[in-house]
Amino acid sequence: xxxxxxxxxxxxxxxxxxxxxxxxxxxxxxxxxxxxxxxxxxxxxxxxxxxxxxxxxxxxxxxxxxxxxxxxxxxxxxxxxxxxxxxxxxxxxxxxxxxxxxxxxxxxxxxxxxxxxxxx
Amino acid sequence: xxxxxxxxxxxxxxxxxxxxxxxxxxxxxxxxxxxxxxxxxxxxxxxxxxxxxxxxxxxxxxxxxxxxxxxxxxxxxxxxxxxxxxxxxxxxxxxxxxxxxxxxxxxxxxxxxxxx
Numbered sequence: 444x445x446x447x448x449x450x451x452x453x454x455x456x457x458x459x460x461x462x463x464x465x466x467x468x469x470x471x472x473x474x475x476x477x478x479x480x481x482x483x484x485x486x487x488x489x490x491x492x493x494x495x496x497x498x499x500x501x502x503x504x505x506x507x508x509x510x511x512x513x514x515x516x517x518x519x520x521x522x523x524x525x526x527x528x529x530x531x532x533x534x535x536x537x538x539x540x541x542x543x544x545x546x547x548x549x550x551x552x553x554x555x556x557x558x559x560x561x562x563x
Numbered sequence: 564x565x566x567x568x569x570x571x572x573x574x575x576x577x578x579x580x581x582x583x584x585x586x587x588x589x590x591x592x593x594x595x596x597x598x599x600x601x602x603x604x605x606x607x608x609x610x611x612x613x614x615x616x617x618x619x620x621x622x623x624x625x626x627x628x629x630x631x632x633x634x635x636x637x638x639x640x641x642x643x644x645x646x647x648x649x650x651x652x653x654x655x656x657x658x659x660x661x662x663x664x665x666x667x668x669x670x671x672x673x674x675x676x677x678x679x
Binding site for chain 1: 582598605607609666670672
């Protein structure tokens with residue numbers, strides 16, 4: 444069964460360092476999402492891509508976070524410099540393009556296993 | 564803006580007993596509603612979803628949920644829980660139409676504890 448791949452699974456870093464997370468969505472999924480999940484909370488959307496274009500990054504702290512999906516396939520989320528409050532699980536998800544006609548497009552998001560970040 | 568409320572942070576249920584997890588949503592149009600489950604340190608797995616039609620939807624692992632428009636609710640139920648059901652459960656609503664994007668909005672989750 445196709446899966447969303449994320450790496451690394453775990454990352455420990457010191458504050459002020461740079462960190463990067465990688466995501467490879469399910470093949471054929473045009474829409475890619477990055478969510479942040481703080482311990483004990485629900486996931487919160489950081490950024491959404493449609494192919495290589497950013498659709499929504501209104502909740503992305505742009506002074507330190509950046510995201511790209513240059514070829515419309517895999518994506519990288521970067522934090523520089525990392526702060527203590529960035530400790531969280533970073534989840535990547537993908538879906539077929541919403542609004543795309545067809546019974547297969549149910550709007551379901553498929554999640555990777557996440558990247559757990561600890562900032563010391 | 565859309566929002567999801569899961570009133571119960573923790574729920575403890577005895578193995579074999581029935582379960583109901585509550586979810587209330589706020590959305591300006593007909594919502595798309597989802598329930599996801601998350602085991603510790605893992606990603607989210609879809610249990611079930613509602614788009615239209617029959618308001619009682621069946622999902623995986625014996626779960627079902629009922630959409631009640633008049634109450635803005637989408638409660639998750641299971642007639643008999645198993646120890647393996649212990650996890651975090653998230654209700655989500657979408658699509659988000661305010662900014663043209665369609666990312667899901669999640670509730671804060673309900674932590675399910677199963678007593679032997």
